[in-house]
Amino acid sequence: MKELISTEHLHFEYVRAEEENVLVLNDINISIHEGEFVAVLGHNGSGKSTLAKHFNAVLLPTGGKVLVDGIDTAQPDRVFDIRQRIGMVFQNPDNQIVATIVEEDVAFALENLGIEPAEIRKRVDDALKKVDMYEFKEHAPHQLSGGQKQRVAIAGIIAMRPECIVLDEPTAMLDPKGRREVLNTVMELNREHSTTIALITHYMDEAVHADRIIVVDHGDVVMTGTPREIFSQVDKMKELGLDVPQVTELCHRLKQEGLPVPDDVITEEECTAVLKQLLQ
Amino acid sequence: MIQSEKVHLLTISSIFAAIIFLFTAYFFHIPFATGYIHFGDTLVFLAAALLPKPYAIGAAVVGMGLSDLMTAPIWVLPTVLIKTLVVLSFSSKTEKIVCSRNMIGVICAYFVNVTGYFVFTGILYQDWLFPIVRLYTDLIPPFICGILFIAIGKVLDRTRLKEKFFTVRG
Amino acid sequence: MLRDITIGQYFPGKSVIHRMDPRMKLILSLVYIVMLFCVGTEIGFLVPIVFLIVAIQISKIPMKMVLKGIKPILPLIIFTAVLNIFFVSGTPLVQWGFLTISLEGILVALKMVIRIIFLIMGTSLLTYTTSPIALTDAIEQLLKPLNKIKFPVHEMAMMMTIALRFIPTLIEETDKIMSAQKARGADMESGGLRQRIKAMIPILIPLFVSAFRRAEELALAMECRCYRGGEGRTRMRQLHYSRLDWYGAACMALCFAVVIVLNLFAPTLL
Amino acid sequence: MAIIKTEHLSHVYSEGTPFEKVAVGDVSLEIEQGAFVGVIGHTGSGKSTLIQHFNGLLKPTSGKIMVDGKDIWAEENKKNIRNVRFQVGLVFQYPEYQLFEETVYKDIAFGPGNMGLSEEEIHTRVSEAMEFVGLKEKYAQKSPFDLSGGQKRRVAIAGVIAMRPKVLILDEPTAGLDPKGRDKILGQIREYHQQTQSTILLVSHSMEDIAKYAGKVLVMNHAGVFDYDTVERVFSRSAELTRMGLSVPQVSRVFERLSSEGLSVSQNVYTVEQAQREILRLYTQKKEGFHA
Ligand SMILES: Nc1ncnc2c1ncn2[C@@H]1O[C@H](COP(=O)(O)OP(=O)(O)OP(=O)(O)O)[C@@H](O)[C@H]1O
Numbered sequence A: 001m002k003e004l005i006s007t008e009h010l011h012f013e014y015v016r017a018e019e020e021n022v023l024v025l026n027d028i029n030i031s032i033h034e035g036e037f038v039a040v041l042g043h044n045g046s047g048k049s050t051l052a053k054h055f056n057a058v059l060l061p062t063g064g065k066v067l068v069d070g071i072d073t074a075q076p077d078r079v080f081d082i083r084q085r086i087g088m089v090f091q092n093p094d095n096q097i098v099a100t101i102v103e104e105d106v107a108f109a110l111e112n113l114g115i116e117p118a119e120i121r122k123r124v125d126d127a128l129k130k131v132d133m134y135e136f137k138e139h140a141p142h143q144l145s146g147g148q149k150q151r152v153a154i155a156g157i158i159a160m161r162p163e164c165i166v167l168d169e170p171t172a173m174l175d176p177k178g179r180r181e182v183l184n185t186v187m188e189l190n191r192e193h194s195t196t197i198a199l200i201t202h203y204m205d206e207a208v209h210a211d212r213i214i215v216v217d218h219g220d221v222v223m224t225g226t227p228r229e230i231f232s233q234v235d236k237m238k239e240l241g242l243d244v245p246q247v248t249e250l251c252h253r254l255k256q257e258g259l260p261v262p263d264d265v266i267t268e269e270e271c272t273a274v275l276k277q278l279l280q
Numbered sequence B: 001m002i003q004s005e006k007v008h009l010l011t012i013s014s015i016f017a018a019i020i021f022l023f024t025a026y027f028f029h030i031p032f033a034t035g036y037i038h039f040g041d042t043l044v045f046l047a048a049a050l051l052p053k054p055y056a057i058g059a060a061v062v063g064m065g066l067s068d069l070m071t072a073p074i075w076v077l078p079t080v081l082i083k084t085l086v087v088l089s090f091s092s093k094t095e096k097i098v099c100s101r102n103m104i105g106v107i108c109a110y111f112v113n114v115t116g117y118f119v120f121t122g123i124l125y126q127d128w129l130f131p132i133v134r135l136y137t138d139l140i141p142p143f144i145c146g147i148l149f150i151a152i153g154k155v156l157d158r159t160r161l162k163e164k165f166f167t168v169r170g
Numbered sequence C: 001m002l003r004d005i006t007i008g009q010y011f012p013g014k015s016v017i018h019r020m021d022p023r024m025k026l027i028l029s030l031v032y033i034v035m036l037f038c039v040g041t042e043i044g045f046l047v048p049i050v051f052l053i054v055a056i057q058i059s060k061i062p063m064k065m066v067l068k069g070i071k072p073i074l075p076l077i078i079f080t081a082v083l084n085i086f087f088v089s090g091t092p093l094v095q096w097g098f099l100t101i102s103l104e105g106i107l108v109a110l111k112m113v114i115r116i117i118f119l120i121m122g123t124s125l126l127t128y129t130t131s132p133i134a135l136t137d138a139i140e141q142l143l144k145p146l147n148k149i150k151f152p153v154h155e156m157a158m159m160m161t162i163a164l165r166f167i168p169t170l171i172e173e174t175d176k177i178m179s180a181q182k183a184r185g186a187d188m189e190s191g192g193l194r195q196r197i198k199a200m201i202p203i204l205i206p207l208f209v210s211a212f213r214r215a216e217e218l219a220l221a222m223e224c225r226c227y228r229g230g231e232g233r234t235r236m237r238q239l240h241y242s243r244l245d246w247y248g249a250a251c252m253a254l255c256f257a258v259v260i261v262l263n264l265f266a267p268t269l270l
Numbered sequence D: 001m002a003i004i005k006t007e008h009l010s011h012v013y014s015e016g017t018p019f020e021k022v023a024v025g026d027v028s029l030e031i032e033q034g035a036f037v038g039v040i041g042h043t044g045s046g047k048s049t050l051i052q053h054f055n056g057l058l059k060p061t062s063g064k065i066m067v068d069g070k071d072i073w074a075e076e077n078k079k080n081i082r083n084v085r086f087q088v089g090l091v092f093q094y095p096e097y098q099l100f101e102e103t104v105y106k107d108i109a110f111g112p113g114n115m116g117l118s119e120e121e122i123h124t125r126v127s128e129a130m131e132f133v134g135l136k137e138k139y140a141q142k143s144p145f146d147l148s149g150g151q152k153r154r155v156a157i158a159g160v161i162a163m164r165p166k167v168l169i170l171d172e173p174t175a176g177l178d179p180k181g182r183d184k185i186l187g188q189i190r191e192y193h194q195q196t197q198s199t200i201l202l203v204s205h206s207m208e209d210i211a212k213y214a215g216k217v218l219v220m221n222h223a224g225v226f227d228y229d230t231v232e233r234v235f236s237r238s239a240e241l242t243r244m245g246l247s248v249p250q251v252s253r254v255f256e257r258l259s260s261e262g263l264s265v266s267q268n269v270y271t272v273e274q275a276q277r278e279i280l281r282l283y284t285q286k287k288e289g290f291h292a
């Protein structure tokens, strides 16, 4: 499958006046393919957000290259092409909604791109329906719950019809219901509209749904693989300050106790089946 | 200036405008005379001491203008003119918020506020007795706002807020 | 509780005046102010008075609410009116020691009172029938020509939108900060001016810090949505003048004409 | 003895307006001294509103609230409402956004300062609080704005601990932290609980964390208390919890499935440790049974 985003020896440090520079990304080589759902894990301060900001030219590498659809993000005249292709959703829904009415906010990006009002209308309605917020189109953002606000923010991005959406901890400030709403929306966009998804998260139960996981630590990519491959390395994950789903940990511990169970169990169903077999 | 800095300054001044609005219309009102004292002007002074001129004017004019627009729209025009002059009395180029340059600003701002509203009241109502009668409610609040500006500015200087949030990008 | 605040004084409704284009309402409000200035005869004041009373009836806004705007300055108005009555010299009507009341004094006072009251009432009708968002939209559209003289109309409009957007958010935030500081024993309700000013600091600083953080994130989110200033930007929502607006304008023009005719031909007492 | 007791406590927001909202309705509850209580409930169920009554930040619109046996809104106690806030410490969500002082030390000292303590006493309390949350001495003179997110949060929690409250209430103290940070803060809270014998109320959306740390669970549902009981008994009502938009820990769900498939497994399993023990027990049983 086609590579949508790829980084070549990506190196980045924050340059600060009067203080020493902070090295955040150190020789990162990854690629994200069209239609893929990638989860990015890593502890606080490991450089996930910084990496994500390189995907749509908000930050430019201090070394190496980032290519989006073959375009080098360092080309100043292609910035808006890139940002249209790669949409970004952030943690705090409150701080990314610009307008005072839901539909106006969804229209914001399209207005910036200078699209005709009639076409904007169409795309806005379309985007709101995709995130299941159409009936709220005339509400004020502060009347919505966290999960609803976050879905409005996602609608504002998909109205641009991007090829990929990068979500930086979109569920961190939400309650379980809001989290579920947002995750379902994201998975639907991926499965039904084949939008490429890069999801940064601290919740392992969200990462389980991804096609592939990338684990970042101190500015390096330390693991990549399917959720099964990643989570089966329980000790290594804990060492990195991360976690694994409870069922994975349970099977891992049972295996260490010498019981005949596989250690790449990641879902409840699998775990039930394994335990059932073990005990019958 | 590069585009992203412009956008950042735009968002900072917009949010500052929202804060100015809230302090003008809702927060921390102290009952006084026939109405109340508000601290909107203190926030205008702070904006003027923190943000580059055009943005500080924007924040002041939008914040206070919105608050007038929603309650007593006749005052929008005078407010826009007076607050522009008020902002021009301060400087944001100094290292600290409270410095001799901005102390002069506080004094200038006081006179601009008092005379500005005096003149406009006279013109709008076509009667000069009215602003004279009103003076007793117009002389004191700007004075208290000036004092509060100095008090808060000093604390902000001690926490090095300006250095941390403004000079990095600003 | 801070959260119960409603922003502005918009009173939703479906009347003809509510449905007018906000730009037209804004222009007509300005014309109304000018008209009040232009009235030159006593009888002429009847025109803006009747005009406004009819307009308020049409808008279905309770008269009590429209009068609310005057209440706080009413004592001032009355006091000034009384001063005017005694200080303006002219043909004495009543003499009372060294105090004289003249006809001119009464007329000047009356004119002042009417002017102030109707200025305030007229403009508050605008805010009662137009939502803050519509008002800012109208201002943006009306200022557009100023673009030619390099006035940053787009930036101004963007600032108004963002400010309006963040006002409820910041109210909630301030509420939260205040509760949290109270939970640490901060005392905000008592004490003199000094104490109160001091008590504001634990609230203001977190409020500022969070405002700056929000601003930074918002700027980032705007850039990610291809924001690049006003150039080449389109708008989804377009304002349209309807027949209603032209009727409104015609009424206003008619009234203005009557005022001018009265100025020219009606007798004045002064 | 009950440290916090409510009698028919209700709170209605915007009473008498069209926006009237009953956030807490007729809650009668007793929380024992020294308990570690997990508080769960769907969004808007009234958790935050209820806990703000415990330290007198909100006044009940009807009903009573007793702290340490005293009705805090009774006429004679009303003016001492600030003292209740020192007894019942409340850490809000995202407390790091409420820091305001120049140094970490001064910020933590804000609460004790408001109590009117002597400089010396304040000093011991600040050092003690910093130790509880695992902040090294060297941070005391730093600006809180220079710290990382997780450190800021610990400063904020220390600011409440320094008041030495008898009851410590935390509203989602781990939101936004990575798994290691979560474990660390919750571990420190557990240690604080054990060392000081104080009462802890922990509001959380993570059933896994509640199961791991709390002894009792308070379940809020639609402005009322659905249940207040031990972890075992609350999580055994898993069907009802699921219906009200909550859940039980993942391992509990697995065990439920096992039992619905006809295996006789214990239903009191909420943590990975318990699950491991239970499976090992059953497994050895089965093997022995096989040999016998
Ligand atoms: N503007 C900045 N200036 C200097 N250093 C920064 C800046 N932004 C981030 N850093 C540093 O870069 C490192 C990586 O930050 P980043 O935000 O990418 O981490 P993260 O993995 O997203 O963390 P989190 O899980 O907390 O969101 C951190 O050590 C941080 O302190």
Ligand SMILES: Nc1ncnc2c1ncn2[C@@H]1O[C@H](COP(=O)(O)OP(=O)(O)OP(=O)(O)O)[C@@H](O)[C@H]1O
Binding pocket: A175, C001, C003, C004, D013, D014, D021, D022, D023, D041, D042, D043, D044, D045, D046, D047, D048, D049, D050
């Ligand atoms: N200040 C307020 N004014 C009006 N209504 C309010 C206010 N605060 C909360 N409410 C309403 O009261 C109800 C209970 O709110 P509360 O914040 O106590 O819920 P919660 O259980 O803490 O929810 P969450 O899990 O989202 O924090 C909600 O419906 C909420 O909308």
Ligand SMILES: [Mg+2]
Binding pocket: A048, A049, A050, A168
């Ligand atoms: Mg991040």
Ligand SMILES: [Mg+2]
Binding pocket: D047, D048, D049
């Ligand atoms: Mg809550």
